[in-house]
Amino acid sequence: MATETPSLTAEAVLRRAADMFAQRGYASTRMKDIADTFGVTHAALYYYFRNKEQILIQINRVAIEGLMATARAVRTSQIPVEHRFEEVVRRHIEFIVKNQALVATLFDNEYALPRAHKTRLRKWRREYTEMLVEMFVEGQRAGQLSAVVSPQLAVALTLGAGNWTYRWYRLDGPIGPDDFALQSVRFLTAGFLARDAAPFTSPGGADGQGTRDSTHSDNRDGTGQP
């Protein structure tokens, strides 16, 4: 059997499974479906993974460790503190668009994780977000970064813009992932208001008042981590 499947490694199984989960959903993918794409019986898969849940857990681990390693690398790098937040966002987006299926699996299947792993996932998310909030605050202190909202909300919205790219960025599209990540972070740093334009106040709906003080840095984000 092994001679027919030179490419059947744990890493290859995880990548393939992530592709399949992303395409047809975790619940609708069977171990047998994954095995079929390698031309092996599903029994052969069990050598690597006890069941589908183990595959899901391992995919999450790879995605999380990848993102954590990225943030830690920036934190311990020679990059000046005032540029670290921008750089970590750039690398975050780069990681997402280069690992779309892994990230999709991480983002889309929390409900299917055993309770202990859900807890671990939340703990990781909090830790990751806190690292980025810290870098954001350092950037503010250095005078490089500003924000009309709290650092927590700024980080959450920024990560959200980056995270969502896993759903629409096309690796085979007109912009390569490195350039895409750089353009994205530059957009997020600059915003889209013209330099001399008046800041937005809502003309309809809500009152449009109450948040006109700038750079207040209390904890009034929507809570939770992105």
Added chain:
Amino acid sequence: MATETPSLTAEAVLRRAADMFAQRGYASTRMKDIADTFGVTHAALYYYFRNKEQILIQINRVAIEGLMATARAVRTSQIPVEHRFEEVVRRHIEFIVKNQALVATLFDNEYALPRAHKTRLRKWRREYTEMLVEMFVEGQRAGQLSAVVSPQLAVALTLGAGNWTYRWYRLDGPIGPDDFALQSVRFLTAGFLARDAAPFTSPGGADGQGTRDSTHSDNRDGTGQP
């Protein structure tokens, strides 16, 4: 049966089902589970919906029509063209945080839709995005909006930041949905760079070159719609 279930309406079933899909996943929720929460047999549910897929399709319809109505209302409103994009983003975020479960169901279960509905969903997404791109371009023409990237990429990243809030904003948290939407759009318009700071060029990783021209408005976004 009807006397026992005064609250069993199609609308109530959709809201309840969306809550359950968001909490435990679409695949893991049975018609019987939904019926149980109303204290009726699952046969009673069939009066409203032929099967679970029909519930999913109807939830999507409600969410999509809600967002489309929002965008169309802004487009035909008295709001000056230069402020329409900011206002539509504010309403987009407001809709998302006020309808988190509906939106979660819309975003998380595309794989489970019949092919014709997948196609319809993509068509809607394209239409919605195009409306917003149009408003963005109008804002640029009026001198209110700028952007260091294409309008398509600007809209995609902005909607991404807004969309992702369905995953972390807490309705029972410290900021109400109206204020949250307003703060968010103000952050996205202003970006987080200090006024006098130099624009970001990547100090590590990618070359950091190649995209320093500002406000080019060609089509070099990552393609697709958010």
